Amino acid sequence: MPLIFVGGLIFGFGLGFSHMAQPEVVLHFLQFEDFGLLFVMFGAAIVSGIAFAVMPRLRERAPLTGDTYGRRLKSFDRNVLIGGAIFGVGWGLSGICPGAAYASLGVGNVTILWALAGMFVGAYIQGYWRSQRAASTSSVSAD
Amino acid sequence: MVSELIDPALYETLFPEGVSRYAVGGLLVGLGAVVIYLGTGIAAGASTFLESTLSYVSDQSRFQRYRSSRDWRIVFTLGIIAGAFVYALTFQSGLVSSSLYQPGTTGELREVGGLTIWLTDVQPWRLFLGGILVGIGTRIGKGCTSGHGVCGVGSASKTSIVSVMTFLAVAIGTAQVVMALGVSP
Numbered sequence: 001m002p003l004i005f006v007g008g009l010i011f012g013f014g015l016g017f018s019h020m021a022q023p024e025v026v027l028h029f030l031q032f033e034d035f036g037l038l039f040v041m042f043g044a045a046i047v048s049g050i051a052f053a054v055m056p057r058l059r060e061r062a063p064l065t066g067d068t069y070g071r072r073l074k075s076f077d078r079n080v081l082i083g084g085a086i087f088g089v090g091w092g093l094s095g096i097c098p099g100a101a102y103a104s105l106g107v108g109n110v111t112i113l114w115a116l117a118g119m120f121v122g123a124y125i126q127g128y129w130r131s132q133r134a135a136s137t138s139s140v141s142a143d
Numbered sequence: 144m145v146s147e148l149i150d151p152a153l154y155e156t157l158f159p160e161g162v163s164r165y166a167v168g169g170l171l172v173g174l175g176a177v178v179i180y181l182g183t184g185i186a187a188g189a190s191t192f193l194e195s196t197l198s199y200v201s202d203q204s205r206f207q208r209y210r211s212s213r214d215w216r217i218v219f220t221l222g223i224i225a226g227a228f229v230y231a232l233t234f235q236s237g238l239v240s241s242s243l244y245q246p247g248t249t250g251e252l253r254e255v256g257g258l259t260i261w262l263t264d265v266q267p268w269r270l271f272l273g274g275i276l277v278g279i280g281t282r283i284g285k286g287c288t289s290g291h292g293v294c295g296v297g298s299a300s301k302t303s304i305v306s307v308m309t310f311l312a313v314a315i316g317t318a319q320v321v322m323a324l325g326v327s328p
Contacts, residue, residue: 003182004215008222009229011175011187011289016230017244018168019160023265024249024328030318035157036165041292041307043169044176048297051177052186062184071298072186074285076305083284084306086276088313093321094273095265097288098281099189101274102220106227107235108253108260114267115274122278123193127205134204 003064014044015103022104023095023115030092090122163243175226176293179219186298188290189223190281192216235259264328269321284310 018040019025029037056069074080091097096104096115104112149157179187195209195216209216233239235246236259251262263270281287284306286295295303 001215001218004179004185004187004218005222005225007175007177007179007182007187008219009175009226010178011172011219012223012226012228013230014168014171014173014175014226015223016168016227017171017234018165019247019249020168020172021227022247022249022261023263023270025160025247027265027318027328028249030315031322032315034159036160036162039162039165040169040172041288041296043166044173044293045296047170047173048176048180048293049299051180052294052298055181062180062182065183065185067184069180069184070186071300072188072290072294072303073298073300074295074302076302079283080285080302080306081309083280083282084309085280085313087280087284087287088310089317090273090276090278090280091288091310092273092314092317093276094270095318096270096273097189097277098193099223099287099289102189102192102223103227104263106224107231108255108258109250109263111263111265111267112270115270115277118271118274118276119190119193119278120197122275122280123190123282124197124201124278125275126279126282127194127197127201127203131203131205 011099012103012106015100016107020100020103021107021109023100023112026091026095026097026100030095094118160247161245164245167243172289173293173297176289176297180294185215186290186294187219188286188294189220190277190287190290192220193278194282231260232258235261266326266328269326280310 015021028034052071061068101112101115176187194206195213198206198210198213234244250264253260291303291306
């Protein structure tokens with residue numbers, strides 16, 4: 001837990017330093033006025049990429065949890081495209097994504113609570129909908 | 144440096160704020176994810192926190208799936224907030240400066256007892272409506288800019304690369320439409 005906090009600390013500091021906690025900067029990128037965001041994303045992906053590629057060869061398991069080192073792989077289906085597109089509309093409209101929104105609160109941006117409230121509402125809507133659907137499909141298959 | 148490799152006028156157009164703060168910040172974001180990964184084997188994403196935290200208040204089966212990870216996800220999120228606060232105390236407040244750091248020109252800075260806080264000019268309705276769509280979209284799409292963008296792309300996951308290309312293209316289109324409609328900020 002302390003390690004996760006420290007990791008989050010560095011993560012959040014980086015988001016603040018790179019100005020990703022400022023929705024305007026993200027919007028400037030999406031409007032082709034400042035391409036700096038590419039350096040944030042690729043910089044972060046390169047660093048994590050090295051760790052994801054190297055660690056599994058050095059060690060079998062993580063020291064603190066005993067979990068095996070693996071890559072972050074998720075199965076591909078239509079949802080990845082649908083969800084990605086909905087997320088894209090939201091990101092393009094607000095300039096805010098989850099990690100950056102938490103960091104934005106840290107730099108004093110209380111206005112961001114609107115976005116955080118929206119995210120919880122959105123996550124609740126989709127979770128409620130999926131829970132209902134899961135319940136109805138399982139009752140159908142039980143028949 | 145990058146600035147010497149391309150035409151100065153083009154560089155100024157592409158990167159009006161320079162690239163160092165972005166590159167350094169990005170490396171730190173990656174490092175934060177790596178620290179967690181090295182210790183725990185977890186490829187951390189920021190958006191599952193929404194569902195896992197809802198599991199404290201809702202019995203919906205969808206949220207209860209994330210019950211086992213909800214405690215560390217809160218710690219991770221508090222860490223992100225605290226890290227950004229440390230940045231606000233140091234660089235944003237002008238207490239620490241570096242040639243690699245360039246302050247920004249957006250939003251509004253306010254002094255609160257020696258601490259400089261930053262406030263966005265983006266209108267609340269955009270943040271709220273955008274937030275709802277982000278909340279729905281990241282959860283259906285299995286991740287956000289940190290899960291897919293940082294850990295997923297870092298893992299060379301095809302799913303994540305497709306996801307990033309999808310949301311990037313749609314976000315650019317949306318932002319261009321919003322700008323064309325004259326919505327600002």
